[in-house]
Amino acid sequence: MSLRNLLFLLMIGLFVWQCRAAETVSLGPGIKVQTTPAQMPIKQGETFEFNEYLITPLAQFSLEAKVLSREDYFLDRESDLAPTDLALGWQQMSDEAVLSQIDISQSGRWYHWRVEDFPIPRRAIETQSANMHLVPADDQVAVMLEMVKPGQLISLEGQLIKAESYDGWRWQSSLTREDTGARACELVYVTSLEILAP
Numbered sequence: 001m002s003l004r005n006l007l008f009l010l011m012i013g014l015f016v017w018q019c020r021a022a023e024t025v026s027l028g029p030g031i032k033v034q035t036t037p038a039q040m041p042i043k044q045g046e047t048f049e050f051n052e053y054l055i056t057p058l059a060q061f062s063l064e065a066k067v068l069s070r071e072d073y074f075l076d077r078e079s080d081l082a083p084t085d086l087a088l089g090w091q092q093m094s095d096e097a098v099l100s101q102i103d104i105s106q107s108g109r110w111y112h113w114r115v116e117d118f119p120i121p122r123r124a125i126e127t128q129s130a131n132m133h134l135v136p137a138d139d140q141v142a143v144m145l146e147m148v149k150p151g152q153l154i155s156l157e158g159q160l161i162k163a164e165s166y167d168g169w170r171w172q173s174s175l176t177r178e179d180t181g182a183r184a185c186e187l188v189y190v191t192s193l194e195i196l197a198p
Helices: 003-022 122-127 139-147
Strands: 038-041 048-050 053-072 084-089 103-107 110-114 129-136 153-164 170-172 186-197
Touching: 053 103, 053 186, 084 103, 110 129, 122 129, 129 139, 129 153, 139 186
Parallel strands: 129 186
Antiparallel strands: 038 053, 048 053, 053 084, 053 153, 084 129, 103 110, 153 170, 153 186
């Protein structure tokens, strides 16, 4: 890729980021999502080919959540599958009174948070929010994903997956909301996505 094309892509990415930052939705204080993500193991998931990668479903997965942040990716290999990461929160991490006291950001496929004083216990922040790499299963899901703004409530359904390439590259989802750090993110093959509010 030429330097000119790279700069063009970076400018587009910055423009999109600025537009979305200005469109952050506020729903006011109070817990907006009472439930936790639902997951059911798939004992022998049938591997299928998708965008020249091999996808193996590991668990059925669904959730309702508040969008804490979004980050779009264009240049890394992972963007072949997951062009967007959403940092999502539920229970106390869906309460804007809590979120207003937490600095949240994303970069390099990571979700970062920082506080001066903990509004809720650290473990609640860690287990009631997660960074999710989203793989749209079809064009309809991809279009809906493009419409998602920080602050909104969404629901999604799909599978937690393992993705592999014929050259040996692999990417695998976490299978618990209890972990933190490297490999703690969910890799979700999204078959249904809905914006619940506003």
